[in-house]
Amino acid sequence: MTDDDGNPHGNADNNPDGNPIIPQDHPRAQSLHYRHTLVEAMHQKIVTPSGLCAHGRGEAFDYLLGEITTPIAQSAIKAALAALLMAKHPVISVNGNVAALVGEELVTLSHLLDIPLEINIFYQAPGRLEAIEALMRSFGAKNLLGVGDFTPAIISELSSNRRIVDPRGIYKADVVLVPLEDGDRTEALVAAGKYIITIDLNPLSRTAQKANITIVDNIVRVIPAMIKFAKSMRNLTREELDEIVNQFDQPQNLKQSLEYIIKYIKTHIN
Ligand code: ATP
Ligand code: MG
Numbered sequence: 001m002t003d004d005d006g007n008p009h010g011n012a013d014n015n016p017d018g019n020p021i022i023p024q025d026h027p028r029a030q031s032l033h034y035r036h037t038l039v040e041a042m043h044q045k046i047v048t049p050s051g052l053c054a055h056g057r058g059e060a061f062d063y064l065l066g067e068i069t070t071p072i073a074q075s076a077i078k079a080a081l082a083a084l085l086m087a088k089h090p091v092i093s094v095n096g097n098v099a100a101l102v103g104e105e106l107v108t109l110s111h112l113l114d115i116p117l118e119i120n121i122f123y124q125a126p127g128r129l130e131a132i133e134a135l136m137r138s139f140g141a142k143n144l145l146g147v148g149d150f151t152p153a154i155i156s157e158l159s160s161n162r163r164i165v166d167p168r169g170i171y172k173a174d175v176v177l178v179p180l181e182d183g184d185r186t187e188a189l190v191a192a193g194k195y196i197i198t199i200d201l202n203p204l205s206r207t208a209q210k211a212n213i214t215i216v217d218n219i220v221r222v223i224p225a226m227i228k229f230a231k232s233m234r235n236l237t238r239e240e241l242d243e244i245v246n247q248f249d250q251p252q253n254l255k256q257s258l259e260y261i262i263k264y265i266k267t268h269i270n
Contacts (some may be wrong), residue, residue, distance in 0.1 A: 031059060031067075034101060034220060039099035045131040048123045051097045054180065061201035062218050064261045069225060071255045073217035077225050080177065080197045081113075082215050082234050082241040087175035087195070090115045091145070095122070098179050098219065099132045104139040105223040111142070112230050118145040118169035122162055122182070147170035157188035170194075179219050181207045204258040212250060216257040242253035 022032045033218040036137055038055055041047040069077075084090045092110060094103075094117050104116055110117050119132050133147045152164040153171035162185055165171045176189060179199035183206025189196050198211040199219045208214040233241070 005057060016222070029148050029221075031062075038097065038100055041096065041135075044135075045125060045128045046135055047096040047100050048125075048128075050123065051095075055097060058180070058201040058218065061203075061216075061261075064264055065201070065216070066220070066264055069217050069221045072253060072260060073215050073222070074225070075212055075248065076215040076253055077217075078229060078233070079220060080215060081226060081229055082236075082244035083195060083197060083213060084113060084115060084173050084177065085233060085236070086238065086241050086245065087173075089173045090177070091169045091173040092117050092180070093170060093176060093178040094119050094132070094136065094146075095180060096128070096132060099135050100163055101220055102223040103135055103141075105227060107136065107139040107141045109223060109227050109230065112227060112234070114143075116143040116145050116169055117141060118166050120146050120162055120165060120170065122160065124161060152168075155188055155192055157191040160184065163188075178207075178211075179222075183207050183210065186210045203254050203261070208254065214247060214250065214257075216254075216256060246263045 009215075022029050022036070035055070038047050038052055042049065042052060049239065059236075062205045090113075091117055092106060094106065098106065106117060109115070117136065119129060119131065119136070121128060129147060133144065137142055145168055150166055150168070153167040155165055155171070157163075170176055170189075173194060175195045175197065177197045178186060178189065181198055181200070186196055186198065186207040187210050190212075195209040197213040197215070198207050198210040199215045199217065199222050200211075201216060201218055202208055203214065203216045208216065236244075
């Protein structure tokens with residue numbers, strides 16, 4: 001038995017964990033791998049059913065980018081790194097999808113750049129925060145905020161429970177990387193005067209439109225690329241970093257990302 005992707009469901013073709021074995025030559029092997037990772041993480045309370053929907057929304061846009069890191073996204077990645085390296089109090093916000101997809105790579109990036117990770121989630125089911133924390137700790141996360149004993153600070157521009165943040169992290173941060181973020185929260189963080197960097201496959205989302213730097217790419221490609229570039233960019237002078245941020249043009253970045261999608265679609269019309 002197979003699903004629409006030709007993906008086997010029968011018991012004989014399943015891993016011991018019950019997930020189907022994904023043939024390596026399957027055209028969507030990578031995408032299927034990440035789907036199973038997220039489903040597995042949902043069973044562990046790390047990801048919510050809404051998180052699965054959000055991932056599907058992202059994947060649709062990934063198709064329209066040809067599932068690659070475009071040169072436009074690469075420039076945005078470099079600008080994001082420069083802004084993070086120049087920040088006084090940078091922080092990287094981590095939600096369930098982010099932890100499940102690239103938790104390990106984020107720990108590497110956090111240590112490389114000496115930037116704390118702050119767990120901040122919308123759906124606070126009992127045990128969920130602890131499950132995400134345990135996953136991040138299993139990857140060796142040292143500088144982990146938003147967990148344990150702390151007196152919460154409030155982002156007054158926000159009404160949901162995500163207004164509660166860590167005073168050592170997002171609350172006092174000048175530059176915040178908020179990947180896969182919701183528009184309300186991005187708007188609130190911008191209104192609170194923070195410089196916002198996001199990773200969002202949809203260049204039309206409110207988050208993508210409101211952020212200061214939007215990396216229009218899949219987070220599973222972005223974080224490894226950030227690790228790679230961070231190794232050399234760490235050695236740049238303040239002036240050189242400043243130049244990279246100043247040369248980055250967010251309206252052009254969004255416009256070119258949309259143009260890239262239009263061109264990609266046009267090459268497929270015959
Ligand atoms: P907004 O609230 O900003 O208007 P939205 O309501 O359309 O966005 P949300 O579910 O709030 O969507 O936010 C999730 C965002 O993350 C979506 O824009 C989606 O495209 C994006 N996304 C999901 N998975 C990934 C991924 N793996 N890499 C990059 N972006 C992703
Ligand atoms: Mg939203």
